[in-house]
Amino acid sequence: MSNGYARDLLRIVIAQICQNMDCEGIEQSACETMVDILQHYMEELGYLSHSFAEHAGRIEANYNDVQLGLKEMKVSMKEMMLFHSQLEDMPFARAIPRFPLGQAQKKRRVLTSPDALPPHIPLHFPPFPDKSTWMNSSLYIERERDRKKLRIRKNKEREHLEYNLKNLLTDPGNSIHSDIQTTGPLVLEPPKNKESSKKSSTSL
Template identity: 25%
Template sequence: MMQSYISEIGRCAKAYCEHTARSLPTLPDTVVTLVEMGFNVDTLPVYAKRSQRMVITAPPVTNQPATPRALSAGQKRTHPSHIPSHFPEFPDPHTYIKTPTFREPVSDYQVVREKAASQRRDVERALTRFMAKTGETQSLFKDDVTAFPLIAARPTTIPYLSALLPSELELQTLEETDSSEQDDQTDSENATGNNISDDPGADKENSMLPPGGVAPAAKASEDNVIDNPYLRPVKKPKVRRKK
């Protein structure tokens, strides 16, 4: 009933306001509405000054949140002379101009060295932990094996054998050099064979060969001599014995 009564007061006050060609109701419009609805307006001051009245305080004023500023990149361009000033402004330059967003690489020697050292230390630490977790480990304490894991030292029967044997890298380089020398020898032999077969005077050379049909070793060694001194086989010096 109270809601309908208040709604009727507001509707009638709005109707009286519009009847007088206004858009906002005022106090006289409300008084006329109460009089028309049969309410005694003189009793309002007495009712407002009663001892058991309930005062509704005004809501606290809260500060409006500050509108965040838009991130501006660069300086906006002004309008040229042929564009009126009431037109909207140009957008930020980064919307239509290419701007690099990557950082310049650090070229300071000290920073680069510190970064390389830290990366190397992290790699060694990670590799040590991986080997400690996957392989056999030892510990400084007998009770707790997982606190300070150490890579187990495997004793060998001949400890100096690893220093005498060549490493895997040296073996690989030796295999590569041997294969390259063999390829060069086969190519040279094929080339000499083709030259002999194509030469019209091959019969004369064959007639000059010894009865065994084999060329002297000196001539074969001269054909296989490599012009590049870095690719020639190593010649060991002759040891002279003291008399």
């Protein structure tokens, strides 16, 4: 859409140039050819000017970048200034709005909390949760104090542990079970006392 609008403006430019050169009319094919030439010329000049601006570390082109672009296109600045001095200033036939038009920015809805936010918090931040979710509250740890119930619970835990150990040792696919069968029963010897070892050494 913007490309078609730009070409319409170039047609008006060509028509005004022809009118300034005392031309009574122009063929449509000739007008389209001149529009194509002018469009290619302006796009090439804009591309070169933008390239020189980026090479200089800038994002927008200035007069020096345009001058370097014209020099790259083999255009003599002296001849252009001489041609411009021979022409009369002619205003454009119509007012040109800024284009291409950007998309309208959507208004962002700011979520506000019922409570006033502190001044150091930006308005686009989400509101605070309810106070009941982060205020300090007392925590009560319930512990069993009945000795009879404590004894019953400990006995159940011991029975559960013994049951799991029994299943672990009697499982045929367990490596512990195979080791016990190959090596025989495990016999744990009580640790020797140092005094007894000393007595045995003295008796010898």
